[in-house]
Amino acid sequence: MEFETVIGLEVHAQLKTRSKIFCGCSTEFGRPPNSNTCPVCLGLPGVLPVLNRRVVEFAIKLALATDCQINQRNVFARKNYFYPDLPKGYQISQFDLPIAEHGRLSIDLDGKTREIGITRIHMEEDAGKLIHDEREPVSYVDLNRAGTPLLEIVSEPDIRSPEEAAAYLRKLHAIVRYLEICDGNMQEGSFRCDANISLRPKGEEKLGTRTELKNMNSFRNVQRALEYEERRQRDLLLDGEAVVQATLLWDADKGISLPMRSKEEAHDYRYFPDPDLVPVVIADEWIAALKAELPELPLAKKTRFIQELGLPEYDAEVLTSSRDLADYFESALALYPGAKKLSNWIMTELMRVLKGEEGIDLAGCPVTPANLARLLTMVDQGSISGKIAKTVFEEMMASGADPERVVKEKNLLQVSDEGELTAIVQRIIADNPEQVAQFRAGKGKVLGFFVGQLMKETKGKANPQLANQLFTNELQKG
Structure with missing residues (x-):
């Protein structure tokens, strides 16, 4: 029997606001436990929440970027459940009237484009965090994160493979970073995902029994977890056993999913409108103003790179995968017009070094876009060869010096x-008379041997084009 995989993703994006969603406490990461708290986010009696306007703005921007329908009247609700890191005993979220619905996101995989539906985007507050002590059977509660603003983005069950799930996540991750509404740091939990997966016989419309996967902090882990769960459910079904609906934790070290708890249904949360918060009413003028602020998004930028700059689709996809990378490329391109050559250097030399160095990201890269443009200009002018340019680049990456200084100091x-x-x-x-005889006998490839000898003697500093010309002229004299 053949099965079809059905996947839906619930993504939580922590918003880049300075204060929490319903109080003025800081959202700074890494502060001492329970230092970013006040009576409101501690859920003390008699306090009232006040909505952070910036949270609504960020939600509208994401809704516009994902072609969602914006509900200009939306309502906050109380989601009731009891857990030690939820001080009020309920979470302020949105239920039947979220801020946005019915959107879509296009993904590219294996040369094909698919649209994944977005069911809804809603605003909510985060819970706190439990810290478990491995030395004794106690847990500590840190409420610094309680009240941190989140956007939950719920996809339709349109995803058909773990690879598509990873592609969807990467695209959504890029969009929230382009919009500058979320830093996207998955290790710190700023961008996290829960995945629902089920299998059904091919051709059937009815969905199978789903399981939910949690505790995934990278695109790779999401794909690995879904691949594992896909295999596990298929094996169960082929053996005639039932899949049990449950919430599972992904153990990345062991590469397996482990049961967490049986999954509660939505009605168990006993949602009802929050009586302390009035409905949010969004004016047309506000939406129009925020739409005018939107940056060029990844898909539009990728299309422009292909059509206007003549870049291959693969190059354009890589360069637009993050806003920092796209900005770096365009800053260098303003000073060096060779788009393809610049793209090659960024995707090979620059990204190779960045991926190989811990603690260095593009924002703190020692090689500025201007200096990379100057380096490639020196190659084009014949001041240095392409091979020497790579040596110069390594020194620029190590010291932050400009290329002219490196070339001068290293006599390159x-x-x-x-x-x-x-x-x-x-x-x-x-x-080398033997090689001379071979060349004159018609073995043109031996020219490379002669040029290599010249490069060895000049320590790679000889002009390669001139070297080829000179050897050809001298060898043909005989």
Whole structure:
């Protein structure tokens, strides 16, 4: 029997606001436990929440970026459940009247484009955090995160493979970072995902029994967890056993999912409108003003890079995968017009070094876009060769120096003096009669041997084009 995989994702994006959603406490990460708290986010009796306007703005921007229908009247609700890190005994969220619904997000995978529906986007507050002591059977409660503003983005069950799920997450991650509403730090929990997965016989419309996966802090872990659960459910169904609806934790070290609890249904939360918060009413003028502020989004930027700059689709996809990378490329492009050559350097040399260095990201990269543009200009002008440019780049990455300074201090200027190179060329020809005979017998590839000998003697500083020309002229004289 063949099965079809059905996946839906619930993504929580923590918003980049300075204060929490219903009080003035700081959202700064890494503060001492329970230092970012007040009577409101501690849920003390007699306090009243006040909505942070910036949270609504960020929600509207994401709704516009994902083609959602904005509900200009939306309502906060109380989601009731009891857990030690939820001080009020309920979470302020949205239920039947969220801020946005019925959106879509396009993903590209294996040369094909698919649209994934977005069921809803709603605003809510985060819960606190439990810290478990491995030395004794106690847990500590840190409420710094309680009240931190979140947007929950719920997809339709349109995703058909773990690979599509990872592609959807990457695209959504890029959008929230382009909009500058979320820093996207998955290790700190700023962008996290719960995944619902079920299998059904191919051709059936009815959904199978689903399980929910939690505790996934990277795109890779989301894909691995879904692949594991996909295999586990398929094996159960092929053996004639039932899949039990449950919430599972993903253990990345062991590569397995572990049961957390049986999954509660939505009605168990006993949602009802929050009596302390009035409905949010959004004017047309506010939506129009925020729409005018939207940056060029990844898909539009990718299309422009392909159509206007002539970049291959793969290059454009990589360069627009993050706003920082796209901005770096465009800043360098303003000073160096060779889009494809610049793209190659960023995707190979720059990204190779950044991925190999811990603690260095593009924002703190020692090689500025202006200096990368100057380095490539020096190559085009013949001041240095492409090979030497890579050596210069490594030094720029280590010291932050500009390329001209590195070339001068390391004495790396390209040798383009024809008289100087001719003398070396003639000596190499005289020292290698066997290879000379091979060249004159029609083995043109041996020219590479001669050029290599010249590069060795000049420590890579000889102009390669001039070297080829000089050897060809001297060898043809015979």
